[in-house]
Amino acid sequence: MNTIVQVEGLRKTYGAIAAVDDISFEVQEGEIFGMVGPNGAGKTTTIECLEGLRKPDSGTVRVLGVDPQREGQTLCLRVGMQLQQSNLPERMKVWEALDLYTSFYPKAVDWKELLVQLGLEEKRNAPFSKLSGGQKQRLFIALALLPDPQLIFLDELTTGLDPQARHAIWDLVRDVRARGKTVILSTHFMEEAEKLCDRVAILDLGRIVALDTPAALIHSLEAEQRVIFSLDGSLPPALEKALSMAGRLEVQGEQVTIHGKNGRKVPLVSEVVSLLTEQGINFRDLRTEQPTLEDVFLSLTGRKMRE
Amino acid sequence: MKSLLKMTWMETKLFLREPVSAFFTLIFPLVMLFIFGSIYGTQSVPGTDSTQGAIGTLIPAFTAMIIGMTGLMPVTITLATYRENGILRRLRTTPVSPLVVLAAQVMVVFVMTGLGVLLLAIAGKVVYHVQFDGNVFSMAGGFTLCSLSFFGIGFILAGVMPNARTAQIVAMVLLYPMLILSGAAWPRELMPAAVQKISAFLPLTYVVNLLRGLWVGESWGTHLLDVGVLVGMLLLGIIISVKTFRWE
Numbered sequence: 006m007n008t009i010v011q012v013e014g015l016r017k018t019y020g021a022i023a024a025v026d027d028i029s030f031e032v033q034e035g036e037i038f039g040m041v042g043p044n045g046a047g048k049t050t051t052i053e054c055l056e057g058l059r060k061p062d063s064g065t066v067r068v069l070g071v072d073p074q075r076e077g078q079t080l081c082l083r084v085g086m087q088l089q090q091s092n093l094p095e096r097m098k099v100w101e102a103l104d105l106y107t108s109f110y111p112k113a114v115d116w117k118e119l120l121v122q123l124g125l126e127e128k129r130n131a132p133f134s135k136l137s138g139g140q141k142q143r144l145f146i147a148l149a150l151l152p153d154p155q156l157i158f159l160d161e162l163t164t165g166l167d168p169q170a171r172h173a174i175w176d177l178v179r180d181v182r183a184r185g186k187t188v189i190l191s192t193h194f195m196e197e198a199e200k201l202c203d204r205v206a207i208l209d210l211g212r213i214v215a216l217d218t219p220a221a222l223i224h225s226l227e228a229e230q231r232v233i234f235s236l237d238g239s240l241p242p243a244l245e246k247a248l249s250m251a252g253r254l255e256v257q258g259e260q261v262t263i264h265g266k267n268g269r270k271v272p273l274v275s276e277v278v279s280l281l282t283e284q285g286i287n288f289r290d291l292r293t294e295q296p297t298l299e300d301v302f303l304s305l306t307g308r309k310m311r312e
Numbered sequence: 313m314k315s316l317l318k319m320t321w322m323e324t325k326l327f328l329r330e331p332v333s334a335f336f337t338l339i340f341p342l343v344m345l346f347i348f349g350s351i352y353g354t355q356s357v358p359g360t361d362s363t364q365g366a367i368g369t370l371i372p373a374f375t376a377m378i379i380g381m382t383g384l385m386p387v388t389i390t391l392a393t394y395r396e397n398g399i400l401r402r403l404r405t406t407p408v409s410p411l412v413v414l415a416a417q418v419m420v421v422f423v424m425t426g427l428g429v430l431l432l433a434i435a436g437k438v439v440y441h442v443q444f445d446g447n448v449f450s451m452a453g454g455f456t457l458c459s460l461s462f463f464g465i466g467f468i469l470a471g472v473m474p475n476a477r478t479a480q481i482v483a484m485v486l487l488y489p490m491l492i493l494s495g496a497a498w499p500r501e502l503m504p505a506a507v508q509k510i511s512a513f514l515p516l517t518y519v520v521n522l523l524r525g526l527w528v529g530e531s532w533g534t535h536l537l538d539v540g541v542l543v544g545m546l547l548l549g550i551i552i553s554v555k556t557f558r559w560e
């Protein structure tokens with residue numbers, strides 16, 4: 006597999022703030038690579054250093070084999086970019102934007118096909134200002150796809166969209182990857198990173214605190230699997246004792262939560278259920294919760310992603 | 313080249329979709345012409361030494377007015393807004409050159425200004441049978457020089473001002489007194505001598521002088537000062553606007 010992006014010791018400071026503080030990673034061809042982290046983590050700064058829009062203070066960046074600062078002009082023919090903050094003139098129509106941007110590239114894909122692929126055909130004559138958030142995003146993705154790029158950057162592509170629109174955009178991104186393109190995206194939705202990305206870099210305060218496949222991140226954490234159930238009345242002391250052997254116990258009124266480590270011989274849920282039936286206890290609403298990237302972030306930084 | 317044409321055409325459409333700028337460039341000067349025309353008819357404006365009818369004095373003056381308005385308002389506002397709203401930012405991610413962005417703006421405003429002037433001249437001819445003693449090519453050349461050097465001011469403002477609002481306010485503050493004092497709105501001869509002295513410091517005055525002169529058939533040689541000032545402005549405008557151009 007080819008290495009598409011190489012970042013080594015990237016740093017960028019604004020005054021006293023290190024927006025990006027010594028970041029290194031690589032992205033391979035055909036990957037959906039995600040950067041996830043809370044507001045101000047440094048995702049946009051990193052992406053825009055890769056795009057050549059910002060100049061790093063130090064470190065080396067190679068995108069498709071070239072330095073974006075020195076060869077930005079050749080790069081923008083092969084890279085598609087969707088920026089976190091950008092706009093089109095309010096009265097520009099959807100088709101006009103695509104038509105105009107097509108003229109910037111010596112070789113571009115047929116925008117009429119993109120219009121169909123991105124479900125914007127009905128909005129062909131709508132002015133930019135009259136598009137919904139999701140439609141604007143799709144238009145920006147279409148613009149990013151115009152040069153038929155090898156690599157596409159999507160910065161915060163589903164922020165502000167409802168879940169349905171978000172899922173539609175995920176399908177789109179998978180589709181782009183299926184056509185052999187590499188995708189680098191940022192998000193502050195852990196769920197998005199988990200569902201969509203092949204590999205995820207978790208950023209916090211300008212640093213990468215973890216980088217791996219979502220599954221490996223969750224696994225490596227030995228994150229706790231949880232079993233939750235409710236009782237009528239209080240927890241009998243004998244059961245409490247037995248359950249505490251299985252994992253850390255948390256009682257809130259009638260609801261009991263047991264946090265168990267991963268990688269156990271017997272699954273936590275069967276152990277809990279057999280204890281409950283052995284002691285003949287009536288329980289209801291029993292369910293299990295798998296750890297998510299959200300838990301990974303919490304355990305790595307001691308903070309929740311969103312308060 | 314393809315992108316320059318596409319961009320110019322796109323910007324032309326956007327210009328015409330913006331009712332305010334289209335009104336002030338194309339309609340407003342005509343309205344002014346009809347108002348003054350109905351006051352003076354074909355007589356000369358009292359108090360001027362012009363042998364021409366009032367309309368012959370007013371058309372070159374109003375041409376200067378259109379140039380002043382388009383140079384300061386649409387150019388400044390469009391560019392400053394494009395920067396502030398991240399429209400330039402999006403363009404920056406493409407291979408398009410900043411020169412194309414600037415050139416497209418210049419072409420659109422130039423063509424629109426020309427259209428406004430053409431409407432004015434046609435109205436003068438058809439409605440008032442205005443007398444024109446100049447040379448059409450000479451007049452067109454003068455118009456081109458005046459427009460381009462004036463657009464420079466707009467580009468400089470757009471480049472230097474921190475945001476679109478400030479740029480717009482500064483443009484207005486510069487524009488209105490200039491329109492009145494330079495003789496673009498009515499003949500300068502009608503104003504007190506003290507006020508006429510101030511007008512020597514206003515760039516638009518030189519536009520009015522040159523265009524009025526060319527209209528009555530004076531040669532370029534008799535307007536060396538005006539031409540010198542305008543060429544200076546043009547060069548300064550090009551240098552500063554290219555130097556101060558920022559994508560964001």
Ligand SMILES: Nc1ncnc2c1ncn2[C@@H]1O[C@H](COP(=O)(O)OP(=O)(O)OP(=O)(O)O)[C@@H](O)[C@H]1O
Pocket residue numbers: 019022023024025042043044045046047048049050051089161193
């Ligand atoms: N142009 C700038 N000038 C000053 N500070 C900046 C600038 N750009 C970013 N920063 C700072 O750098 C830090 C990282 O910002 P960045 O935009 O990269 O974060 P992010 O992870 O993209 O956040 P978000 O999720 O809000 O988009 C922030 O503390 C921000 O205030």
Ligand SMILES: [Mg+2]
Pocket residue numbers: 048049050089160161
């Ligand atoms: Mg960001």
